[in-house]
Structures are given as C-alpha cells and as structure tokens.
Amino acid sequence: MTMIRMRPTWQDLNAAMRAHFLNELQRPLMVSLIGALAFLAMATPLIPAEPQHLGSWLVFRYIPLIVLIGVVGSQPLAYFATIPFSARRTFAQQKLMQDEITMTWDAKRNVVQGAHGQSDLAWADHHAWLERGGMVLLYHSDRLFQFVPARAFPSDACRREMIGFLEAAGVPKARTRRKRALAKPA
Structure with missing residues (x-):
C-alpha cells in the first residue's frame, strides 16, 4: 500500500x-x-x-x-x-482543502482522508484521469475532480504506479474519453 x-x-x-x-x-x-x-x-x-x-x-x-x-x-x-x-x-x-490530506492506495482502491472525512473508491469508480502541468486529476465526473500535485509524490515511480492502477482498471485518460466497457459483476 x-x-x-x-x-x-x-x-x-x-x-x-x-x-x-x-x-x-x-x-x-x-x-x-x-x-x-x-x-x-x-x-x-x-x-x-x-x-x-x-x-x-x-x-x-x-x-x-x-x-x-x-x-x-x-x-x-x-x-x-x-x-x-x-x-x-x-x-x-x-476549509477542507486547507488541511493536510493523506492518500493511500493499492491495486484495488484509492482512499483519501482529511481532518473532516474520508473517501474510499475503487479505481474503476473514477470517470477519467489526466496528467498535465504538474498535476494528476482524478475525475469523478466530467466536471468534478480531485487533484494531486506532482510535488506530493515521493517519487516518479509512485506517480506512475497510481496511473498504472487507473489504466489497469480501464479508466480512460480524460483527453481521449473513450467509452468504457461496462464492469462485469463480481
């Protein structure tokens, strides 16, 4: 993790x-x-x-x-x-943006925790992702996104790992927005 x-x-x-x-x-x-x-x-x-x-x-x-x-x-x-x-x-x-945020992830989930709450999403639940201008944007819809500044990642490998999990889950890059296949029931 x-x-x-x-x-x-x-x-x-x-x-x-x-x-x-x-x-x-x-x-x-x-x-x-x-x-x-x-x-x-x-x-x-x-x-x-x-x-x-x-x-x-x-x-x-x-x-x-x-x-x-x-x-x-x-x-x-x-x-x-x-x-x-x-x-x-x-x-x-x-005010929620002004506190320290902890983000943890593994191959299946992305958990974001702040002083006032927590979100726990499977990678496949993201709508799209984008990497541009020193930012990684994790889209929840066309207009709603979480951002992770590049400076927050301890290494380039860590950032690539996050993007790899998004790609493995079938989440499209925001600019290309191809339609995703429907997820198969577990």
Missing part, C-alpha cells in the same frame, strides 16, 4: 483548474466551433454583396470574425485572470 501526505495550496488548485481548462479546450465541440468560426470569417468576405444591401452586408460579413476574436480572445483572459481569481476564492471558501 502506497501513502502520500499533502497540504494543498491555492496555487495547486489554480494549476489543477488550469489543467482542466486546457483539457476542455481540446474537446471536439470547442475545436469544431473555432474551426467553423474561422471558416466563416475567411469565407464570408469572398461572397459578393448586392449593391442595394451593401451597408448591411458590410456589417454581416464581419460578424463571424468578431465572434471568432471574442471566443479565441477570451481564452487567455480566462486562463490568466478568471481561473486564478476563482482558485483563490474557492480555496478560501473550502
């Missing part, structure tokens, strides 16, 4: 929220939206305008470009301003 102890900081939460955000940007819906807006922004000016509708056409032809700039331009704002603000506020509100 492997055990780690950690005391998360708001910077850890910030890094975890940024890792989740970058993962969400790679979802097919977001990529398709940005691709469609880019196509419209490039194609709309090529369509000739009727002379009697020229004023409204000039406004219409730039709408996809304006929306594209808004969508793409808002991403750095979220990454560098909104997420750190939200991480600080959430960390201050969540």
